[in-house]
Amino acid sequence: xxxxxxxxxxxxxxxxxxxxxxxxxxxxxxxxxxxxxxxxxxxxxxxxxxxxxxxxxxxxxxxxxxxxxxxxxxxxxxxxxxxxxxxxxxxxxxxxxxxxxxxxxxxxxxxxxxxxxxxxxxxxxxxxxxxxxxxxxxxxxxxxxxxxxxxxxxxxxxxxxxxxxxxxxxxxxxxxxxxxxxxxxxxxxxxxxxxxxxxxxxx
Amino acid sequence: xxxxxxxxxxxxxxxxxxxxxxxxxxxxxxxxxxxxxxxxxxxxxxxxxxxxxxxxxxxxxxxxxxxxxxxxxxxxxxxxxxxxxxxxxxxxxxxxxxxxxxxxxxxxxxxxxxxxxxxxxxxxxxxxxxxxxxxxxxxxxxxxxxxxxxxxxxxxxxxxxxxxxxxxxxxxxxxxxxxxxxxxxxxxxxxxxxxxxxxxxxxxxxxxxxxxxxxxxxxxxxxxxxxxxxxxxxxxxxxxxxxxxxxxxxxxxxxxxxxxxx
Numbered sequence: 332x333x334x335x336x337x338x339x340x341x342x343x344x345x346x347x348x349x350x351x352x353x354x355x356x357x358x359x360x361x362x363x364x365x366x367x368x369x370x371x372x373x374x375x376x377x378x379x380x381x382x383x384x385x386x387x388x389x390x391x392x393x394x395x396x397x398x399x400x401x402x403x404x405x406x407x408x409x410x411x412x413x414x415x416x417x418x419x420x421x422x423x424x425x426x427x428x429x430x431x432x433x434x435x436x437x438x439x440x441x442x443x444x445x446x447x448x449x450x451x452x453x454x455x456x457x458x459x460x461x462x463x464x465x466x467x468x469x470x471x472x473x474x475x476x477x478x479x480x481x482x483x484x485x486x487x488x489x490x491x492x493x494x495x496x497x498x499x500x501x502x503x504x505x506x507x508x509x510x511x512x513x514x515x516x517x518x519x520x521x522x523x524x525x526x527x528x529x530x531x532x533x534x
Numbered sequence: 535x536x537x538x539x540x541x542x543x544x545x546x547x548x549x550x551x552x553x554x555x556x557x558x559x560x561x562x563x564x565x566x567x568x569x570x571x572x573x574x575x576x577x578x579x580x581x582x583x584x585x586x587x588x589x590x591x592x593x594x595x596x597x598x599x600x601x602x603x604x605x606x607x608x609x610x611x612x613x614x615x616x617x618x619x620x621x622x623x624x625x626x627x628x629x630x631x632x633x634x635x636x637x638x639x640x641x642x643x644x645x646x647x648x649x650x651x652x653x654x655x656x657x658x659x660x661x662x663x664x665x666x667x668x669x670x671x672x673x674x675x676x677x678x679x680x681x682x683x684x685x686x687x688x689x690x691x692x693x694x695x696x697x698x699x700x701x702x703x704x705x706x707x708x709x710x711x712x713x714x715x716x717x718x719x720x721x722x723x724x725x726x727x728x729x730x731x732x733x734x735x736x737x738x739x740x741x742x743x744x745x746x747x748x749x750x751x752x753x754x755x756x757x758x759x760x761x762x763x764x765x766x767x768x769x770x771x772x773x774x775x776x777x778x779x780x781x782x783x784x785x786x787x788x789x790x791x792x793x794x795x796x
Contacts, residue, residue: 396782396783397783398783399780399781399782399783402781402783403777403779403780403781427740430740431736431740434736434739434740435732435736438732450765453777453778454780455777457765468648468651468652472763476777478780478782480782485782487777487780487782488777492755492758492763493754493755493757493758493759493761493763494751494754494755494758495754498561498750498754498776499747499750499751499754501561501776502561502562502563502746502747502749502750503741503742503743503746503747503750504742505562505746506743506745506746507742507743507746510743518742521742521743522742525740525741525742528739529739529740532739
């Protein structure tokens with residue numbers, strides 16, 4: 332019995348570092364944990380662009396509810412998509428997000444994230460924060476919509492100065508699908524085309 | 535002023551000639567004249583690529599950051615009377631005090647230096663489009679104005695009204711006024727494009743439908759400004775109605791089993 336318990340403890344200990352997102356006890360702490368990790372990743376000059384992007388992709392997968400966001404962005408078209416389309420879409424969308432943000436990494440210049448507070452919003456928690464730039468008095472408001480899922484917090488949306496990233500992309504995707512006769516495949520093609528454009532320009 | 539009038543007349547004319555679109559999704563922007571808007575948008579985008587972007591690039595590279603900030607401060611300070619008038623019209627006493635204090639605090643340096651922000655008085659732009667919204671006006675159809683960019687019927691009306699609120703538009707003769715107004719718009723556009731140079735280029739490069747992206751960003755940003763950046767009303771189940779339907783995935787396991795969950 333004793334050794335069984337020890338083995339159990341061992342398994343738990345081993346598996347804990349694999350899911351760092353589950354350690355934060357409140358949403359504000361969770362967001363600031365993500366910000367710290369993202370900043371240290373961006374500031375690490377030893378990493379190549381590709382390595383940095385890969386690590387960022389892992390970070391995003393850990394802290395953001397990517398499949399949930401992906402499905403949300405597709406709205407009512409999610410149900411009309413085939414299994415293969417859903418998979419292809421989720422893959423293209425995740426890649427798109429990672430590349431979109433990774434492109435901006437070289438703009439990083441010592442900005443910090445200050446957490447201002449947390450408020451409840453239905454099933455969600457909204458963490459309000461500010462991006463503070465030591466070199467300029469200009470600040471940007473950033474709200475994080477966080478859901479408390481089984482097994483930990485996940486970010487589902489970022490709102491920059493009142494503009495929601497998820498809502499923006501949802502409207503954009505809907506527009507692409509609508510102007511192509513409701514075909515989800517048209518969106519997947521557009522995402523992949525755009526990705527190859529970004530890759531060709533050196534990412 | 536003439537340009538605004540032409541823009542809105544054209545838009546209203548096109549509006550009258552277009553049939554309405556089908557169903558609208560939750561949170562979607564009302565855009566009944568989308569084809570015409572897309573045309574104007576493409577024209578504006580071409581002007582951006584060929585004229586505004588190169589000008590802003592040179593401006594950004596040649597003019598030191600400190601001077602560019604002075605330009606931004608001054609342009610904002612010039613709009614103070616409009617901010618103050620609109621705060622008053624909105625019955626927003628706190629905003630009125632805020633903008634009046636900003637105006638006074640920055641007046642000794644003619645608005646070139648923004649000391650007010652350091653004193654906790656951040657920029658707080660108010661315009662008649664926002665005032666109309668506070669009075670209960672609906673945004674009306676989305677419009678893309680030639681050269682002036684994204685707008686809607688309410689904000690276009692506001693743009694015209696704001697011209698009448700600006701004391702600087704009553705100085706000099708008509709010719710001088712016209713030139714001054716155009717100069718201010720052009721400098722404003724270059725300054726803004728330079729400030730958000732990489733961000734705007736990124737917005738364009740990473741979009742699959744640039745027009746649709748700008749359209750929703752415009753609406754969301756306007757709504758935030760109308761609320762003066764305060765969170766949406768409490769009491770709603772979820773501030774953005776769209777998130778009511780959000781279904782979290784339980785990450786990796788979800789991948790294979792999601793269809794049966796529908």
